Amino acid sequence: MSTPADEQPRIRRAALSLEDYVAGINAGDRSVLGRALTLVESTAERDRELAAALLSALMPLTGGSVRLGLTGTPGVGKSTFIETLGSNLVERGHKVAVLAIDPSSTVSGGSILGDKTRMPRLSTNPSAFIRPSPSIGTLGGIAARTREALLVCEAAGFDVVLVETVGVGQSETEVAAMTDTFLALMLPGAGDELQGIKRGLMELADVLAVNKADGDMKPAALRAARDLRIALRMLHSGDARWIPPVLTCSGLTGEGVDDVWNAVLEHRAMLKAEGLLEKKRREQSEQWMWRLVDMGLRDAMRRDPRVRDLLGTLRGEVADGSTSPVTAARRLLSAFGI
Numbered sequence: 657m658s659t660p661a662d663e664q665p666r667i668r669r670a671a672l673s674l675e676d677y678v679a680g681i682n683a684g685d686r687s688v689l690g691r692a693l694t695l696v697e698s699t700a701e702r703d704r705e706l707a708a709a710l711l712s713a714l715m716p717l718t719g720g721s722v723r724l725g726l727t728g729t730p731g732v733g734k735s736t737f738i739e740t741l742g743s744n745l746v747e748r749g750h751k752v753a754v755l756a757i758d759p760s761s762t763v764s765g766g767s768i769l770g771d772k773t774r775m776p777r778l779s780t781n782p783s784a785f786i787r788p789s790p791s792i793g794t795l796g797g798i799a800a801r802t803r804e805a806l807l808v809c810e811a812a813g814f815d816v817v818l819v820e821t822v823g824v825g826q827s828e829t830e831v832a833a834m835t836d837t838f839l840a841l842m843l844p845g846a847g848d849e850l851q852g853i854k855r856g857l858m859e860l861a862d863v864l865a866v867n868k869a870d871g872d873m874k875p876a877a878l879r880a881a882r883d884l885r886i887a888l889r890m891l892h893s894g895d896a897r898w899i900p901p902v903l904t905c906s907g908l909t910g911e912g913v914d915d916v917w918n919a920v921l922e923h924r925a926m927l928k929a930e931g932l933l934e935k936k937r938r939e940q941s942e943q944w945m946w947r948l949v950d951m952g953l954r955d956a957m958r959r960d961p962r963v964r965d966l967l968g969t970l971r972g973e974v975a976d977g978s979t980s981p982v983t984a985a986r987r988l989l990s991a992f993g994i
Contacts, residue, residue, distance in 0.1 A: 669691075672688065672691060674706060674709050674710060674713060676688070677691075677692050677695070677710050677713075678710070678713050678714065680692075681714065681717075681808065681811050681812045682717075682811075684812060684813060686785065689785065689808070689809075689812050690787075692710060692808050693787055693805050693808055693809075695707050695710065696710065696711065696801050696804040696805060696808060697789060697801040697804070697805065707804070710808075711804060711807060711808075714807060714808060714811035715807070717810065717811035718807045718810040718811050719810065719937070720810060720815060721753075721809070721810045721814060721815050721816060721817045722815065722816045722817070722836065722837075722920070722921075722924060723806065723817050723819070723834065723835040723836045723837070724816065724817070724818045724819070724835055724836070724837050724839060724920055725818075725819045725821070725831035725832060725834070725835035725837070725838045725839065726738065726818060726819065726820050726821070726831075726838075726839045726840075726841065727820075727821045727828050727831060727838070727839075727840055727841070727857075728840060728841030728842065728843075728867070729843065731843065732841045732842065732843050732867055732868075733841065733867045733868055733907045733908070734820055734841055735756075735774035735775055735820075736774075736907035736908055737841060737865075737867055737905070737907030737913065738754055738756075738775060738778070738818060738820060738907075739774070739775040739776075739777055739778050739907065740907045740908075740910050740913050741818075741907075741913050741916070741917060742754060742775070742778040742781075742784055742816075742818070743777050743778055743781070744910070744913060744914060744917070745816055745917070746778075746781050746783040746784055750783070750815055750816050751783050751784070751785075751813055751814045751815055751816070752778070752783065752784045752785070752814060752816045752817075752818065753784070753785045753786075753787070753809035753812075753814035753816070753817045753818070754775070754778070754784070754785070754786045754787065754817075754818050754820060755787050755789065755802055755805050755806060755809070755817065755818070755819045755820065756786060756787065756788045756789070756820045757788075757789055757802065757819070757820060757821055785809065785812075785814065787805060787809075789801075789802070789805065802819060802834065803834050803944050806819065806834060819831055819834065819835055828840075828857055828860050829860065832860045833940055833943055833944075834940060834944070836923075836924055836927065836933060836936065836937075837862045837863060837920050837923045837924060838860055838861055838862050838863075839861070839862070839863045839864075839865065839916070839920065840857060840860075840861040840863070840864050840865070841865055841866075841867045842864060842865065842866045842867065842880060842884065843866070843867070843868065843880075844866050844867075844868055844869060844873050844874075844876040844877035844878075844879070844880045844904075845873065845876030845877075845879075845880065858887065858888065858891055859891060861900050862898065862900055862920075862923045863900055863901055863903070863916065863919045863920060863923060864884055864888075864900055864901070864902045864903070865902075865903045865904065865905050865912070865916045866878075866880045866881045866884070866902070866903070866904045866905070867905055867906065867907055868906060868907075868908070869904035869905055869906050869911070869912060870906035870908055870909050870911065874904075877904045878904060881902045881903065881904050884902045885902045888900055888902065897926065897930060897932075898923060898926055901919050901922075903915050903916055903919060957988070957992045960991070960992055962991045962992065963988055963991050963992050966987060966988060966991050967988065970984040970987060970988065
């Protein structure tokens with residue numbers, strides 16, 4: 657008599673040592689790569705020490721990729737664009753990793769993680785690796801450990817790492833703070849004065865591309881690109897090292913996608929020629945350090961028994977207005993010893 661599948665005992669995978677992880681990543685073992693990414697993304701305290709040791713061991717193998725961030729409002733066609741761009745790149749001999757961040761529910765914390773199904777050609781290509789991760793409420797539309805995942809992918813030999821944000825209008829500074837070039841995909845014919853584009857996004861973007869420039873939408877895409885160029889000229893002075901180009905493309909047909917990639921390479925060449933690429937990455941590493949310090953302090957504070965005991969009381973007092981949030985925060989920090 658067979659046992660139903662849901663009642664069969666699960667086969668527990670053997671734990672990997674630090675040496676196992678490093679050797680597997682060096683060998684291009686995709687199974688080990690996936691487990692390494694799960695390790696560095698883990699929020700479990702028992703995994704943090706090994707994850708930190710793994711990143712330290714992999715650091716000499718990192719730094720050689722083109723780090724490209726990509727954002728755009730839902731419906732702009734990010735997945736279709738990435739599918740086409742990534743397929744073009746692997747055909748030219750590149751190894752492409754995509755860190756695709758899916759929005760998480762603020763209620764359940766759940767995430768669809770459907771990017772592999774939206775990129776069927778790329779997800780089955782042996783020279784590509786797609787890693788969907790939930791944002792879990794992280795600001796900026798990225799997952800909390802995207803930086804760590806990016807470095808692991810670099811160490812595994814991927815020479816193009818693309819970070820796709822959820823594009824929900826939150827602070828895009830997070831993805832710009834971990835990549836070399838920030839690409840913003842725009843919709844044609846969205847109206848409302850350039851789609852209500854935030855000035856901050858316009859200032860952060862290194863390359864802008866109006867996607868879906870095909871069929872009946874092509875004239876609207878050309879008009880949108882023209883309006884964006886006018887807006888950018890007002891934002892950037894004439895002596896700026898780099899004025900973001902505004903291009904049109906179609907992820908569906910592939911038209912213009914190579915032009916967008918060439919603009920990314922031109923921006924990277926400018927950074928190198930001006931000595932800005934290494935400077936930018938050094939500054940990003942320092943920002944990353946402080947972000948981890950902030951996360952660590954917040955987690956340690958939440959676990960502190962003195963803070964936990966006081967927190968229950970203060971929540972009620974803040975809710976009924978008898979204590980101000982400022983006073984409550986000061987009391988929590990004081991209880992923690994700050």
